[in-house]
Amino acid sequence: MNLQKIRLVAGNYVFILPALLLFATFSLYPFFKVFQLSVMDWDGISPKMVYVGFENFKDLLFDNSVFWLSMRNAAFVTFLALTVQNSLALFLAWCCDREIRGGNVYRVIFYLPPVLSGIVVGLIWNWIYDGHYGLLNHFLHFIGLGDLSRAWLSEGRTALIAVSVIHMWKGFGWGFVILLAGLQSIPRELYEAARVDGASGWVVFKNITAPLMIPVFILVSILTILGTMQIFDIIIATTGGGPGYHTEVPITRIVTTMIGSSRFGYACAMGVVFGLVLLAVSMIQIRVSKAMRQV
Amino acid sequence: MIDNIQNICYAFRLMTFKKNLSELRPNLSIFIISFILFAFAGCGPSRDKDLNTLTVWHWMSDREAAFQELAEQFEEEQGVKVRFDLYAPSEAYAQRVKASAQTNTLPDIFGILGEKRDFASFILSGYVAGLTAYLNEKDGGLSWKERFFEKAVQVNEFLPGNEYGVEPGIYAVPLDITTIQMLYNKKLYEKAGLDPNRPPDSWEEFLSHARALRAKGIPGLVSGFGEIWMIEALASNWAMNLMGEEKVFKTYEGKVPYTDSDWVKVLSLFKQMADEKILVEGAVTMVNKTAEQTFANERAAYAFNGSWSVNVYRGMNPQLDYAVILPPKITHIYPMKIWGGAGTSFMVNDRSPRRENAIRFLKWLTEDKQQVFFAGRTQNLPANKNCLSDIPLVLAQFADDMDNTTHPNVYPVRENAAVTEAFDKGIQSILIGEKTPEAVAREVQKVKEKELRKKQ
């Protein structure tokens, strides 16, 4: 190998070197630590840990129905977020991408919910959903649907949906920003050309916008999956996982295991399994989207 | 700083418009250098070897101001400087203490959040100094230990033959105490035509009062049942009253099943509350802060809450007229036991070179004068029993029943956390009418059997 080629290859590595250095130090080390702890019985305090092999994983996979229930709950919220929240975000982004009066103002406003802290969001939505004094129930009475009023966060049937609504409300701004950025990088000339050809709005969207946006769609849906599956603070601020197990999600289970019952090793095993599931889902998502892109 | 931000923005604009880079370079380098300088400004020895400066870590932001004042006073009197470091919220604090234990960087004095098992683990790892000898030392007739409510000390004590294998002794100094009891709103009682000075004593009375209140449209009980340990507290109160301590502990040992009729009876009490709609709507998932708000705003006649709430209610509604009672009794065969004991305790780092000074400080901190000051400022019950006459009436009511208190941390046997969770979550399901007491009892027993099998 001659010197020039070495320089060329080395130059390529220089680009990723800073990222790799940081990553190796601050991600890989804790990452391996978690794997190491997941086969231990450890309370998080004592200097000694007991090696238990795959005991934690065995129990988790075959004997912990609550964990899998929490996974199902998170999957439900994620499904809603992927469909409802992202359609809303896309529609809003599409509206704001047009030359619309006051578009700038909307753009700012839609990003307000993600900025708010979990405390404010919890306070406000607790108040909206309140059984007696809640805004939602007042509204239902007002439009004559008083029979529907209830304590939305405390009923088995409505708790998870109520929490999902809060999550989607707080989260659509993220998708909106990314989708808007994506829409705006589509050359205007393409639209102009389509308009000259007399194509309708839907045809333009289907034939020009959607295909060009596929990488952005993939990005947004993966971020939605990752963000929603790891939903946590809203649950803590509103239902704490209740009533019963209706709003338990994986992270609340991990935290309860780690802090509530001081089983660090087991919590780490939960983290590993949960992470692998997320990884698998994201990989499938990428594959499917890529396949669709080729069609 | 603001200038720097503008520089960056400027820099960005330059870059993106592909202008000549040389224009930007001096700006950028000045900016990088100033940033690096700023970045390292925080370096240097953070933990000094000064033997006369104590460091205390805590998580109680509402008591920070009082602590700082006491620290100043101590320095004036004894010449030892005390630095209180606050890490809030408590989850952040708990993480910090655990992480510091791993690197042997715990401060001279700290508190441990969590169950007795965590406390034991800290002791077994050699991070906590044994204080038995100091507490028993006579100082002019009375020992340090005798200043405190017995129950407050017990929570920090490990008895011979304890299940954790900790050497028997006392390992922490209580600063204040808490009890968890029932409260009722006197004004709402009057409104419902009930005698505001005759609160319910028995379960039947409680039910009839609640009916009278409901007839006037006044909601009944509120509590932060979204935080399941509040459910655990109330349920275990009734369990102890119904079947006696012995039988409860036998259940924890695995000798009595949860499907026993007494346990089903305990669960049925919650079913009855649900059927009679005694619980405020939404209380099942309420965080305790919201529950406190509800009671303070007079939207519930009863609350199940701890003595810390005196301070909370005073902040939320100074006019609130309420009194403290025991939860309604189911039987008179066994006494009603309520949860109570040390609220906050401080531990001394066994490996600290300032150990003796740290103990001296804690001793000073729990003297009558300092305790009265502390209780007055923070509206918490002092751990020092000589101070009760100097505190507000409602607060003292909370302390009245100190003799009837118990706490999981003083139980001879602990229930497994998974079983407790299944039990409390089961009660939530009963409260929303989703499961029957019998079904919950069976489910809890199943979890219990699984945990028992694991132990073998």
Added chain:
Amino acid sequence: MARWGMDKWKHLGLSFFIHLFLIVVSLSCLFPLWWAFASSLKTQGTVFTDLSLFPKSPHWGNYYTAWVQADFGVYFLNSLFYTVTVVLGVIFIASMAAFAFSRLHFRGKNVLFFILISTMMIPIPGSFIALYVLLNKLHLVDTRLGYILPQINGGLALGIFLLKTFFDDLPKELEDSARIDGCGRFRVYWHIALPLARPAIAVLAIFNILAVWNEYLLAMLVLSNKNLMPLQRGLMVFQGAHITEYPLLMAGIVITVLPVLAAYLFLQKHIIKGITAGAVKG
């Protein structure tokens, strides 16, 4: 002529409904913040009785009390510093790596990318303890650097992922023509790729500003020295002490939210300017 008229009506009707929808969604977003703001202008006595959204006698004193009592002054500068450093760090390091993953060829590229991205998915419970042990070994506990580096690392996975998606879509011809002009890899990256990814960078910046500005757990873990603590520390302590005093609490929250909003206002212009950059592609 008639056709034109109908189109115009259709257009008007459509934009009426679009505006109606946008306004409804906007109100739902505005309401909580306005509610927080209105509450911050009330007093402890009126906050639960006076439910008006426009308090008659606004009590601005809450802001003064919050600012002074929570020690926001020092914390504010610290937060500004941390946010700027971390965001710049993430943007430069992530964009370089993303450029390499998208445009350059080297051994182990795919495996590395996969590993980098997969850490984004695995929530690491208790990793804080491992991180603390590590920082302690590196003597970074209680230093600004010890707080900054883990956060830059935390933003990398998302940053690389986001930017790679945008770089992948850059037309190859642009780069080739630049190369013919004699530009090296670094100049292609610096002069072509980076400016073109402007909308993505603005998005990345917004997300990271929000994350860093709101971070408090790592701050509590790594920093002991009050002079190094960020704004959230002040807010957390303040919250704990005044959790029952809603007006004060809301004033504190509004103070901490405003800078992020300002940053967004500034950056969203860059997203719009991205159109110009996008036009280059066509």
